[in-house]
Amino acid sequence: MKSLRLSLQTKILVLVLSLVLFIIILLTASFTYLEAKEIEKQKAQLALKISKTISFMPEVIEALQTKGSEGIIQPTAERIREEIGAEFIVVGNKEGIRYSHPVPERIGEKMVGEDNYRALVEEEYYTSRAVGSLGPSLRGKSPIFSENGQVIGIVSVGFLMKDIKEQIFHNVLRVSFKSLIVLLLAVAGSVMLSRNIRKDTMGLEPYQIATLHTEKDAILQSTREGLLSYDEAGRVTMMNQTAKKLLNISGGFRHLKIENLLPSSHLYQIFKTGKPQMDQELLLEDKTLIINRTPIFHKDQVKGVVASFRDKTEIEQMLHTISEVKSYSEDLRAQTHEFTNKLYVLSSLLQLGEYEEAVEMIQNETANVEVKNRILFNQIEDSKVQAILLGKIGKASEKKIGFEIDSNSSLQGLPSHINLTHLIVIIGNLVDNAFEAVANHDQHPQVTFFATDLGNDIIFEIHDNGAGIPEENKALLFNRGFTDKESLEPRGYGLANVKAAVNQLQGMVEFHSEIGTGTVFTVYLPKTIIGGS
Structure with missing residues (x-):
């Protein structure tokens, strides 16, 4: 009931x-x-x-x-x-x-x-x-x-x-009459007070307001975008967990000022114009936010602002991860295409009766594959790394680039916090950059991959014998959008994504390069991270 x-x-x-x-x-x-x-x-x-x-x-x-x-x-x-x-x-x-x-x-x-x-x-x-x-x-x-x-x-x-x-009775009767007037005034005052409160609460009863508050809190906390609101004085009045995470805030937020969280010259402009501000970029220390601001109106006056924002860096990382997965798929396709071509050549040699050349070709391919497979499957036990390297081997073969896995490599299964996405971004980008670096090498383009998990860190090392990195570009190498290659498509995101992924895993990436001798990139990923498993 x-x-x-x-x-x-x-x-x-x-x-x-x-x-x-x-x-x-x-x-x-x-x-x-x-x-x-x-x-x-x-x-x-x-x-x-x-x-x-x-x-x-x-x-x-x-x-x-x-x-x-x-x-x-x-x-x-x-x-x-x-x-x-x-x-x-x-x-x-x-x-x-x-x-x-x-x-x-x-x-x-x-x-x-x-x-x-x-x-x-x-x-x-x-x-x-x-x-x-x-x-x-x-x-x-x-x-x-x-x-x-x-x-x-x-x-x-x-x-x-x-x-x-x-x-005495007459005096009490006179007082009682005045009390009745007070009672009637109290009735009128309470009715006026309740109507005024209902007007302020937009006709909602307290239990309806409580329900709305509960629903609003649930919606706020389930929203993947960061949400916060602030008043005319710049005081933050509301903030969800996503906003706290994006802005690196712990604890309460009532004492915070909006200009200390989102430094911008347009924070208070919306109170004057009353117009929303959409899709504005704001650069913070380690990320770029896309911010939308919407005014809160009360009696045709702007009383506050709701700001929603999302991490552009995450969006870009997701897009580039998708691009890397697509590239990984292309690498596997190249490997399949390469082996298909070799099978056609082998079939043709057999049809022409060139059995000795066919046998020699099989022996060479078998020896080459055996060496790589021995290292890849016996010394590198993580299936995610194996899959990525298989794709890169096929791609290198198609591009006529020598791609070797160092025989000293040794890698067991990786910790759970290092997932496939991280490996695709880190190993995939560094190997592809190495392929591009040696693509114009006149004689023997060579890329070497090394991995080890000895000690407290997991180490990946990619070495190429390309032209090297000019001294003036070294300081800009990990900047987002920086590239020294001419292209109609947007470039300069690979190494920036590598740096972001390594930072997320609380690791470190460094490089050594000399003109004419090539470049070595080394990535150090800790086996355990602070705050993780």
Whole structure:
């Protein structure tokens, strides 16, 4: 069963309303409690203050000491009661007999509440709660003293508890109304906030954004091209593993600046023009990158750039490897063609009855092949090297070039990190270059191949007796595109590819050449590489 997913707007609305409602209830409860305490305190202080004031009034003191003056105190007490809003003001004598009361019929009766002792006996001024003839009330009590300091009566000013509670209720109701307005504002604000967030997220819910992020990360990491993005300040905001590998970066990339990774004068131009830049070449230390830059628009403004790039060196190496494989195929074809020609000659000699010449030809070819095969198959055990050399033997035979495998060669199976592609590029290019070097030799064009795996390195050596390399060309020999041969086709990539392949295998290539004596190329490939098997 598919789980119910709440929208972002619903989540924000529920969260904000729950939080606001909790705060409102908490504040209202706190306010109610504090307000009740404060109102009761105010009423008690007012009652006590009024009772004190009345207890010191001369006419009240005189009336309590004069018989038949009960009618003097009642009007005064009622006038004051109406002015301050008290529920009752009762003045009594020392025995607690009333001289004033809101209900005139109760004048002359004994005061109710049983809370006069502290004023009449202990001569204290205080507040109390008691149930009187009008109901539960909050009272202020003050003793009345005569001129000689004797207690002659008591004043009791009271406010009914139901009136106090009603006042508290009205205050809480007023606060609750304001809280309701705050709650409505919170609802409106949360709706506006959620809509604004949805607008910023292009209407996508958080789980949809998480899905997109996961898919984007998977796409980035599975892309064979290097991908990175950067903002207007040049800060790198995204980079996949291929980009890290091409730019030799390990660890995080958030602190990196784009100009330190891809030095170019056009990095920020796209922010001004808003136009993509396609198929631009950028030369780094050891490779050439083909870079495409595409602007990222937000509200018709360029906020960032996505750069994709691939290694042109790898592309060129792949193309040249294909070319070398094709050349290897041509070498095998030449070998087949050469042996076919020899078979035709042998067949013709036999048909003409020239048996001695036929036998001599077979013996010469057999001796030559036996020597080469003995070295090739007995001393060089790696099948990949054997296959390449077989092709070159056929090609040399077709071109009438002497191609010898040094009898001191000794080579076992090569490590797994040296594959056929590496051997085709390295051995194939060096042998072909040697063939070209001796092609114009007038007498005995000769190329010698030597291989050994003694020690920690695998060594290949190719020697030719060509014209040699001029001194001014030696420093440029491994530069990509450099050649001293005239041709309509692009040249100058063979030795550059050899150098790149050797570097990839963490090896070394060197040469020695003298004018008129020929050239020797030596390649050293370690049997184990750092970071490899």
